[in-house]
Amino acid sequence: MSPLSGYLLLSALLFSIGLAGALTRRNAILVLIGIELMLNAANLNFIAFWRYGPNPAALTGVMFTIFSISVAAAEAAVGLSIILAVYRHSKSINLDAMNSMKG
Amino acid sequence: MTISFFIIAAITIVGTAAAMSLKNLVHCVLSLTLGLVGLALLFLLLGAQFVGFTQILVYVGAVAILAVFAIMMTRSAEPMTNLPPASFRLSGVLIAATVFAVLAWAISSATRSLPSQSSQPEVSVNQIGVALMHQFVLPLEVIGVLLTAALVGAAILAMDETGASR
Incomplete structure (x- = not known):
């Protein structure tokens, strides 16, 4: 097994763990955390391909990961404040209780 | 494949799996922090120092704290009482396992054509x-x-x- 395929397998496993969490948990915060885990698995893929790829001097993988981390941070901030707004409205962040878009 | 890769990978997997399966949400975020530190160590192991420290600053420093604040402000620290039915959770885990099986099959069948530069890039x-x-x-x-x-x-x-x- 080459080193790169080890990293790719680990990243696939992290993605599956995040997917399982996002699908099975009913708490909105945990679903958001699961999505963050899936983003992180993609970041690991970028860095692994950059490290073992043919042209690491171009820095493409590193740049993509930096921008991806920034977008994920913005997503987490906006997502958590939406969860706060929903909680203030309906006193619950259980996803099964969020079944109407109108107040 | 070095021994440090396997140790850090085990830490990351244990941390993230605990974050997705524990009942208490504060424990979930704490184990998520462990998993994210493991990921940052993997970035350092791959030679991407800047990305590794950015990961620690942004995820461990900001996102985990933000999640803890959200948990406290929505009073969901106590374990949830109305869990979804077991069949629902089982189907979610089955879907994730299928996705992993397909990805692992694709990776293992492509392993010969993957690039493998041996020299660590200096950046x-x-x-x-x-x-x-x-x-x-x-x-x-x-x-x-x-x-x-x-x-x-x-x-x-x-x-x-x-x-x-x-």
């Missing part, structure tokens, strides 16, 4: 800064605008509507 923060300021300056500006918009949007969304803020 300094200086090089990253120069690249950010020349080649990637437009994405950098766009990210700046995005982060500003997200900051303002998050503040407005979390603002109390019923108060005198209108």
Whole structure:
């Protein structure tokens, strides 16, 4: 097994763990955390391909990961404040209780 | 494949799996922090020092704290009483396992054509800064605008509507 395929397998496993969490948990915060885990698995893929790829001097993988981390941070901030707004409205962040878009 | 890779991978998997399966949400975020530190160590192991420390700063420093604040403000620290039915959870885990099986099959069948540079690339923060300021300056500006918009949007969304803020 080459080193790169080890990293790719680990990243696939992290993605599956995040997917399982996002699908099975009913708490909105945990679903958001699961999505963050899936983003992180993609970041690991970028860095692994950059490290073992043919042209690491171009820095493409590193740049993509930096921008991806920034977008994920913005997503987490906006997502958590939406969860706060929903909680203030309906006193619950259980996803099964969020079944109407109108107040 | 070195022994350090397996140790750090085990830490990461245990941390993230615990984050997705524990009952208490505060414990979930704490084990998520462990998993994210493991990921940052993997980045360091791959030679991407800047990304590793950015990961620690952004995820361990900001996102985990933000999640803890959200848990406390929504009073969901105590374990949830109404869990979904077991069949629902089982189907979710089955879907994730299928996705992993397909990905693992694809990776293992492509393992011969994967690139494998043996030399560790040497990249300094200086090089990253120069690249950010020349080649990637437009994405950098766009990210700046995005982060500003997200900051303002998050503040407005979390603002109390019923108060005198209108």
